[in-house]
Structures are given as structure tokens and as C-alpha cells.
Amino acid sequence: MVDITLLTCKAYLHPKPGNAYVENIFQEYHLLKEALEGEGLTVARTNWDDPEYDWSQTRAVVFRTVWDYFERFNEFLSWLQEVEKKTQLINPYSLLSWNVDKHYLKDLAAKGIQIIPTHFVDRGKHERLSQICEQHQWKDIVIKPAVSGAAFLTYKIEANEIPKKEGLFQQLVTERDMLVQEYQETITEMGEASLMVFNGQYTHAILKKAKAGD
Structure with missing residues (x-):
């Protein structure tokens, strides 16, 4: 019986070295592994979809x-x-399933937490980007899936490009729930902070910055 299994995806289970991104992944893995083993725990690592x-x-x-x-x-x-x-899942299923879908922003807003101005478009619903921007008086925007990460299918669209991107947006909406957000220049210039909270206690923050191509 193993105490803790650390989960990755197949692409990062045995990747080729020499990539700074990959090296950072393994540095974090070894730091966490050493910390857990320091507490007397046994540690394994595998991809989440490992059938064996x-x-x-x-x-x-x-x-x-x-x-x-x-x-x-x-x-x-x-x-x-x-x-x-x-x-045992860490975090539990209820929290994971809530957190991976960006509709959680509605829950945060309902509790009085300020979020980036966001318009939700459900899968299969026909709404034009130009109408959404006119409704909210937005100029530059970002579109992204409700379930996404690592800039997956995420696009920054400047005001003069919106007519050209209508087809792309409509195609994406046929496949998945989408978000349209007012572009926040400060995120590109300064980044965004992720606050870490353990058992209700704030511990530290990480400043995330967009890399070239995002």
C-alpha cells in the first residue's frame, strides 16, 4: 500500500530532458516527494489514466x-x-469538479468577490461576439472554454478583429461552453496572482505571467 500517489498526465510521466518547462515540473515533483517522505510517507507517481x-x-x-x-x-x-x-482524492471530487469549470466565477461573484467582467455562452447557443461586446461596451476581449488550461483554445481578440473571429467563436460554441471576457491589460503587463489557502489559512501567493505566444 502506497501512502500518496502524485498524478501527472502521460506527456509528463517520462518526458525528454532539456526543456525548462519540463525541468520545472520535475523540480517541483522532487521537492514535494522529499517533503512527503520527510513526514514518513511513501510516494508513487503515475499518469491519471494509467489502466494498470x-x-x-x-x-x-x-x-x-x-x-x-x-x-x-x-x-x-x-x-x-x-x-x-x-x-481519497486530494482535493475531493466535489471541489475538483467545481474548480475545473469556470462557471465557478458565478459563485464567486454571488458571494461579492469581484471577477473579470465575463459573459457566459452555453454550448450550442447562438450569440454573436459583436452583440456581446455592444451589450457590455467592451472593445478588446478574450474568449476561452469554460473548461480549459494552459491557454487551451484561448484567444485575445482586438476590437477591429471581432468580425473576422465570429466564425471561430461560433465553431467553438458548437463544441463547448465558452466565456467572453473583457481584456485586462494589467494581466499582460503585470501578471495575475494566485493565492494559496490551506485549511482556510492563506499561506502564500504566486505571480503568474503570460509567456510569449499565450
Whole structure:
């Protein structure tokens, strides 16, 4: 029985070295592994969709670099539901399933937390970008799937490009729920802060900045 299984995706299980992004992943992995082992815990690592892994033989799984979930979302949710029956998920299924879908922004707004101005467009619903921007008096915008990460299908669209991008947006909406957000220049210039909270206690923050090409 393994105490903790750290989860990744297949692409980052045994990647080729020499890439700074990959090296950072492994640095974080080794730091976490050493910290857990320092507490007397045994640690394993595998991809979340490993068909040979016996999830009943690990006390808990910790989600790390599972960065293909948004491309295989229905499969990922089904997997979560099955594995939850066999071991402890950290975080629990209820929190994970809420957090991976950006509709959670509505919940935050309802609690009085200020969010980026956002317009939600459900899958299959016909709304034109030009109408959305006119309704909210937006100029430059960002479109992204409600379930996404790592700039997956995420586009910054300047005001004069909106007519040219209508076709792209309509195609995306036929496949998935989408968000249209007012572009925030400060995110590009300064980045955005992610605040870390453990058991209700704030511990630290990370400043995330867009890399070239995002």
C-alpha cells in the first residue's frame, strides 16, 4: 500500500530532458516527494489514466500536472467518479469538479468577490461576439472554454478583429461552453496572482505571467 500517489498526465510521466518547462515540473515533483517522505510517507507517481494502476492500493492521490484533463474532460470526470470509490482524492471530487469549470466565477461573484467582467455562452447557443461586446461596451476581449488550461483554445481578440473571429467563436460554441471576457491589460503587463489557502489559512501567493505566444 502506497501512502500518496502524485498524478501527472502521460506527456509528463517520462518526458525528454532539456526543456525548462519540463525541468520545472520535475523540480517541483522532487521537492514535494522529499517533503512527503520527510513526514514518513511513501510516494508513487503515475499518469491519471494509467489502466494498470491499482487505485485501491494507494491511500490518497494528489493532483499535480494532469494537464490534459480539459482536452478529455468527460473521460476525466468519469475517471474521478470511479477512483473516488477506491481512494481519497486530494482535493475531493466535489471541489475538483467545481474548480475545473469556470462557471465557478458565478459563485464567486454571488458571494461579492469581484471577477473579470465575463459573459457566459452555453454550448450550442447562438450569440454573436459583436452583440456581446455592444451589450457590455467592451472593445478588446478574450474568449476561452469554460473548461480549459494552459491557454487551451484561448484567444485575445482586438476590437477591429471581432468580425473576422465570429466564425471561430461560433465553431467553438458548437463544441463547448465558452466565456467572453473583457481584456485586462494589467494581466499582460503585470501578471495575475494566485493565492494559496490551506485549511482556510492563506499561506502564500504566486505571480503568474503570460509567456510569449499565450
